[in-house]
Amino acid sequence: MKQLTPGFADPVLDAQACFRAILEAMSRPGRIQRIAAHITPPAPLCTAAGAALLSLADADTPLWLDTDEAVAAWLRFHCGAPITGDIGAARFVLSCGPAPSLAALDIGTDEDPQLGATLILQVAGLIADEGWRLTGPGIQHEHHLRVLGAPADFVSAWARNQALFPRGVDVLLCAGDSIAALPRSVMIAEG
Amino acid sequence: MYVAVKGGEKAISAAHTWLDETRRGDTALPELSVAQIEQQMALAVDRVMAEGSCHDRFLAALAIKQAKGDLIEAAFLLRAYRTTLPRFGASLPLETSRMRLRRRISATYKDLPGGQVLGPTFDYTHRLLDFALAAEGREAPATPEALADLAETPRVTEILAREGLMQREALSEADPGDLTREPLSFPAPRPVRLQNLARGDEGFLLALGYSTQRGYGNAHPFVGEIRVGHIGVEITPPELGFAIDIGDIGITECQMVNQFKGSRTEPAQFTRGYGLVFGHGERRAMSMALVDRGLRARELGEEADAPAQQEEFVLYHSDNIEATGFVEHLKLPHYVDFQSELENLRTIRRTAEAELREAAE
């Protein structure tokens, strides 16, 4: 078996700092945050996606992923998250390849919309202040975000997800050590 | 000019020092040891373990000492400690027919396998203050010993069930859930209800159980059996794959036998109310069994309009740590909301007075 690369150097404080970056991203949709922790997850997992899962996933959160066994083994070891083959039963869905349909994920119920899954979508790059026009809670006027390598039909798929509110899926966009969030409450228009 | 009280920090420190001083009381008297509390206030220790939901006699006794004998405060100390402990796993179900009994009584059969064992009980004592106890140093008399019957003691409810007269509980291998990890949601499954009752406030359970006997809930209970004693706890560590004994705990189990008229799908039979608590706690186990049966009203297709049958009401108000916290929080400053009420009341009165004046003119 190949040696696993380490997780957070300081599991308590790195997880806290990473969570705060994600909280900031989720609170101000489209604003790009940096993950400061130095980790080297197995390819193709990027720092931001790896750190997000180290911070949030554990034995209580079934995880679906589209990567190979090396990533699965790393996440199983460091998070203890049970890996599921049923995407509809996952709390966290990790996509490093072609993105799964948002409609395939758990969207929660009207009484328990918080059961809607979180999609960690690894993309090629995130660029601030251009591209998509984002409006909604967390945004004073408009935020702009360009997502390199976003799925082709993402904006229309997002509109369908947004229409389900308060049910729906929340997305963490990850590229390198950058992270931005799309909570289900945000509206996206092509920029 | 009056300004807001300063020096809160100093006041808190001084208050805590004073508390320590009053805890000790008259220093001319010897200090109580935790071991003395554990041995001589054993039923208080049992109650604190039950409501603190942590079986550790030493810690419960320590908590009682720290809380100056306030048992709810002691249970709170134990709970707050309990939450910081790592969780190793779940124990295997306890097989209470294998308990080492100190006491076992049935109110439904005069004699039965295993016999009636009276044990150390207040029952049939005359409640006359024993002034001899005020004189210290008296040796307690030795209890006459009888040979123990080492055979397993079958449960009364099982004797009835074999005859088809007692409803059998459905066996389940499902994870029973954990009240301390997941918030309550309704309807709550019976394992969660029982967890809630097992650590509920004894006074609250007693009053609710009592109410079911007085017509609020239509109970016709018989004490099928109460057993008090010790039992080994086993866990199966995944790395071993077989069960190991991790120690003994003291428990009290009560099975209440209740009438059930039957329904379209089930014949008339007895149904069970169940109580299981840490330590020697008969009042608590019996009350729990009465309330458990009350809470089963809906699933048995009975009317459910009495307080003891209302799941949300019972389960949300049984916990004395939550209850005491919220009742006592009224001691905290509320000047801001009170001020808003003052202004509100003044406005309402001004409006009403103005209207009266207008009407008079």
Place this chain on the structure above:
Amino acid sequence: MTEAGYNFAYLDEATKRMIRRAILKAVAIPGHQIPFGAREMPLPYGWGTGGIQVTASILGPADVLKVIDQGADDTTNAVSIRRFFTRVAGIATTDATGEASIIQTRHRIPEKPLTENQILVYQVPQPEPLFRLEPHRAETRRLHALADYGLMHVRLYEDIARLGHIAKAYDYPVMVNERYLMSPSPIPAFDNPKMHQMAALQLFGAGREKRIYAVPPYTAVRSLDFEDHPFRPIRAPQACAICGSTTSYLDELVTDDAGGRAFICSDTDYCQERQAAPKAAAE
């Protein structure tokens, strides 16, 4: 230095993760109450355990914490909570609203407008805004799912019919993002307008009731009212006896046994800053 034998900020990491996941979903669904497995804290239920668990889950060594109760930093419970976090997290604390990155509060929102670099954590005794009208939580959950808030509108309208205006003076219900009816916690209605489009993130923790909810920054928070009876925040119509403010929320003090009253700012930091300001300008 932090207390030996306990994790940073007291809670174990699994509990923090559980609470952090709840907080993120709360932010994604503004105003919706998320059930969470609240833990028993070493402070009593009803004394801020929900706020403490939220603060403990977000707090890091870079944070500066301010704790207020009734607007003041020196009220006993605020002192106790601040002491708790100094003990278990060893973090810096402040009385100055402007210097804090996290402000935990009971019953007030500071007078000084909060910024994007701050998080306001509310202690919530009763997260369910409908609880006096419908005590069964199974039923209120259903009403929230349907966004059926007729009960509350009827209740407020009855006030108007009987008293000529809405008689709720604190814990005045709000609509968040025009979807969820939310309890703002027992802050005076005077503070409600500050919640609307606030630059800071607002998090709410109810420990005993085991619920977490949130209002993201720049989110619409509307106090319920009627067109012909618009919402109006109330304060005592006096000026602060110390700093002279005529716009801040005031505490009423009883100065003697003959009906004597004095009014001073409930927000002690705001009051002190105003007292210091003229001096600084003069120097």
